[in-house]
Amino acid sequence: xxxxxxxxxxxxxxxxxxxxxxxxxxxxxxxxxxxxxxxxxxxxxxxxxxxxxxxxxxxxxxxxxxxxxxxxxxxxxxxxxxxxxxxxxxxxxxxxxxxxxxxxxxxxxxxxxxxxxxxxxxxxxxxxxxxxxxxxxxxxxxxxxxxxxxxxxxxxxxxxxxxxxxxxxxxxxxxxxxxxxxxxxxxxxx
Numbered sequence: 001x002x003x004x005x006x007x008x009x010x011x012x013x014x015x016x017x018x019x020x021x022x023x024x025x026x027x028x029x030x031x032x033x034x035x036x037x038x039x040x041x042x043x044x045x046x047x048x049x050x051x052x053x054x055x056x057x058x059x060x061x062x063x064x065x066x067x068x069x070x071x072x073x074x075x076x077x078x079x080x081x082x083x084x085x086x087x088x089x090x091x092x093x094x095x096x097x098x099x100x101x102x103x104x105x106x107x108x109x110x111x112x113x114x115x116x117x118x119x120x121x122x123x124x125x126x127x128x129x130x131x132x133x134x135x136x137x138x139x140x141x142x143x144x145x146x147x148x149x150x151x152x153x154x155x156x157x158x159x160x161x162x163x164x165x166x167x168x169x170x171x172x173x174x175x176x177x178x179x180x181x182x183x184x185x186x187x188x189x190x
Contacts, residue, residue: 068149
C-alpha cells in the first residue's frame with residue numbers, strides 16, 4: 001500500500017466562468033463575462049468543472065482545473081508593495097490556503113471536502129499571462145512566475161465545497177512554503 005500524507009487546507013474560492021475574460025490586448029481591457037465564486041462545484045472525470053470555460057474542451061482535458069495557493073498571491077502583493085489582490089482576478093478555479101502545490105506536478109492526489117472526494121492529477125504549472133500586470137499590479141506577471149498554481153485533470157466525478165478540506169498527497173508537502181516561487185524560467189515577455 002502506498003503511503004499518503006494528509007494536510008488540512010481551506011478552499012477559499014471556487015471560480016466558474018463560461019467564457020474567457022482575458023484575450024486580445026490587455027490595454028483594451030478584460031471582457032465582461034459572468035463569473036461565479038461558487039459555494040460548491042461539480043467535477044466530471046476527464047472533462048473539468050461543470051459550467052466552466054474549459055469543461056470538455058479537447059485542448060484542456062489534462063488541465064481543465066487550475067489550483068492556486070492564496071499564500072502565493074499574498075507574497076506577490078507584499079513583494080510589489082501592493083494592496084491585497086482579489087484572488088478571482090487570477091482566473092484560477094480553486095484557491096486554497098495551506099497547500100504547497102508544486103511537488104504534486106505529475107502526481108495523482110485527492111481533495112476531500114464535506115465527505116466528498118475528488119481525485120486529480122497535477123499535469124503542469126499554471127503559468128501567468130501578461131494580463132496579471134493590468135489586473136493585479138504592475139510587475140505581477142513576472143512576480144507570479146513559478147507560483148501561478150497547477151493545472152489539473154479531474155480523474156473522478158465529485159463535488160468540491162468551499163471551506164475546510166483535506167489534501168491527500170502521495171508525497172510529503174511543506175504547507176508553510178505554499179507561497180514560495182519554484183524555479184522560474186526566463187520569459188521573452190516584459
